[in-house]
Amino acid sequence: MSLSATKFVHPITTPPSTRSSDKPLFSTFFGSNHTKLRFNKPIVAAQRRSSSAASTSSPVVAVSDVVKEKKLKSTSNLLITKEEGLVLYEDMILGRFFEDMCAQMYYRGKMFGFVHLYNGQEAVSTGFIKFLKKEDYVVSTYRDHVHALSKGVPAREVMSELFGKATGCCRGQGGSMHMFSKQYNLLGGFAFIGEGIPVATGAAFSSKYRREVLKEPGADEVTLAFFGDGTCNNGQFYECLNMAALWKLPIVFVVENNLWAIGMSHLRATSDPQIWKKGPAFGMPGIHVDGMDVLKVREVAKEAIERARRGEGPTLVECETYRFRGHSLADPDELRDPAEKAHYAGRDPITALKKYLFDNKLASEQELKAIDKKIEELLDDAVEFADESPLPPRSQxxxxxxxxxxxxxxxxxxxxxxxxxxxxxxxxxx
Structure with missing residues (x-):
């Protein structure tokens, strides 16, 4: 049985959220004792209708029974193979090292404008995008460099775009917040909040139309729409959830909830901070996952993407993560509590993956160091290429x-x- 909007279960039990300024921001989020999804018996629609209107417990769709059955039948407790683990590690290291290099180049005056880095959120990009086919679509936000890299856009093209050079993936006209690649079906980074969600919904509609109306063979593309917690109070978000559920579009809405919208705490800005609840409200699955654990993200991503490809409609996934740097490189990052930042730094997704690989003897220290060196050389080449590339001609x-x-x-x-x-x-x- 796969994820289905008609198979609701009771939500996981979490302590009541607090927006009081005298309590740590992360008190009701991951890092507490409530870190695992619970699987309960489904309740039928009639039971939902007869439930008390005064109840504060909203239904949520959990990860499908298919995943559970696969685990029970599996002869191994390993979540990934060695090959899969090394692919995940390399992609996450590419994202982390690339963003660190961006910071260096920005402060050296090689990049201009606003540059928003992805450090700390790599498990979300890698966990989702590495389950896509090349033909599938990705729509990003202004924090889009790593999404582009995970989708396959070469580091040279992404770095050149950041340098404003003609060899960039947008020929130097997009810059940090507007990565785009027709070749890799990256439909763009979008600077305005929520701007990319309607584009992603349109791409998903196009896939469904070509498959069901035009009868094009192999037209089973899935679209991933990435956006942050600050977007989830905007009108486009709700309108597109409604359309996607109404038409059963092959799209996954991925909320990268890093708990802060620039300098605004998520808990202060949202009446109910549990974003995943908004999925069942529109008749689609809503899932809350630890966005600092690439293996948990990967498990949810696999089921949501396969569900969309089977024609069963959209899924809303809230990935709770954290950015290690300020909102942008121009942000001194003085608003967040140092204890909060230290708490999430201790949950670094790359460190967690390395530990899993070592504990399960899937990789050695030498193998991971070889990957680190490979990525460092790749980025040195990307910087050199971008620096030597020509500026766009005036005619452009x-x-x-x-x-x-x-x-x-x-x-x-x-x-x-x-x-x-x-x-x-x-x-x-x-």
């Missing part, structure tokens, strides 16, 4: 502004103004 400035050159106007000679070399050079008289 007017590209991708209008779908039809007529929209820009016709000059006195009857030709499109955008075709006038003097205009693109900034010397034409208009």
């Amino acid at each position: 400035l007017l590209e991708n502004v209008f779908a039809d050159p007529k929209g820009f106007g016709i000059g006195p000679d009857g030709k499109y103004r955008c075709e006038d070399p003097k205009f693109t050079q900034g010397t034409a008289h208009v």
